[in-house]
Amino acid sequence: MADEVDYEALPPNAGTLVNMLAGALAGISEHAVMYPVDSIKTRMQVFSASPVAIYSGVGNAFSRISSTEGMRALWRGVSSVVLGAGPAHAVHFGTLEAVKELAGGNRGGPQWLATSLAGASATIAADALMNPFDVIKQRMQVHKSEFRSVFTCARVVFKNEGLAAFYVSYPTTLAISIPFNAIQYTVYEQVKRVMNPTHEYSPSTHITAGAVAGAFAAAVTTPLDVAKTILQTRGTSHDPEIRNVRGMMDALRIIGAKDGLKGYSRGLTPRVLTIMPSTALCWLSYEFFKAAIRTD
Incomplete structure (x- = not known):
């Protein structure tokens, strides 16, 4: 009887397509399951003058949204994620595996540079494809959004x-995503x-390594995430310095000046608690689909 095929030892002529399909299915699974949490995160990050749209925590947000708008409100815009996450994750994992192979990351022993390069390259490609879908998603997630259709939202925004x-x-997304994914993929592999x-x-x-990664x-990229939030919400601030923040480095300077070192860790706990299950599920799904759809 023939030896059992190692699930990671995919045939060269099928490897890229298998990795891309596995990545697409993993991406859809990850985002669909975590979508209500993502909706709450978006609501909590957007500054609003309406008391109804101001939330004190995840539990408070979930309770108020579900009671005043219905549970369906937490899923509004999920179709944009489904449409974008599949192709974006397919590109992500396809690029990830291709660059890893080209850079020698599949050779024996630790390959820190190869895995970091693969993670960064995959992020640049995937975020370029996903960014418009993410914009549409957030426009549909906000309180009292006028949009109920992805295509209507895209047409109106354009x-x-x-x-x-x-x-x-x-x-700004790349400034966070490149180090995040390079670190995540490197830690996951190790x-x-x-x-x-x-x-x-x-x-x-896979689920443990994904959660740890x-x-x-x-945690490592939280300071950049804090800076991103300041840049994205600067127009709602009454502080002249924040309203006129010019870029990432300027934002990091303002954070340090106003809050000291502790300012760079704002939101650390909820960020870690949100991302841990998401990445664990993504890697578990990816490895599962990669094994399930392999060709002998």
């Missing part, structure tokens, strides 16, 4: 604000090697 509206946050040296399909290994990457 008509009123032009193509630039879909990419205004892309540079934890997986330690926990699963035989490279067998192991759900417990996500938590670590989230």
Whole structure:
């Protein structure tokens, strides 16, 4: 009887397509499951003059949204994520595996540079595709959004604000996503090697390694996330210095000046708690689909 095929040892002619399909299915699974939490996060990040739209915590937000608007409000815009996450994650994981192979990341022993380069490259490609869908998603998530259709939202935003509206946050997104994904993928690969040296399909290994990698990457990039929030909400601030913040470095300077070192860790706990299950589920789904749709 033929030897059992290692689930990571995919045939060269099918590897890229398998990785992309596995990534697409993993991305849809990850975002769909975590979508209500993402909706609450968006609501809590948006400054509003309406007391109804001001939330004191995750539990408070969930209770008030579900009681005043219904549970469906927490899923508004999920179709944008489904439409965008599949192709974006397909590109992400396809690029990830291709660059990893080209950079020598599949050779024996730790390959920190190769895995970091693969993670960063995958992020640049995937975020370029996902950013417009993310803009649409957030426009539909906000309190009293006028949009109920993804295509209507896209058409109105394009008509009123032009193509630039879909990419205004892309540079800031990359400033966070590149180090986040490079760190996440590197930590994931190293934890997986330690926990699963035989490279067998192991759900417990993938979910644990994914959670550890996500938590670590989230914690390390929190200062950049704080700066991103200041940049994205500067127009709502009454502080002249914040309203006129010019970019990422300027935002980081203002944070340090106003809050000291502790300012760079604002939102650390909820960020880690949100990202841990998301990345764990993503890697678990990716490895599962990668194993399930492999070709002998």
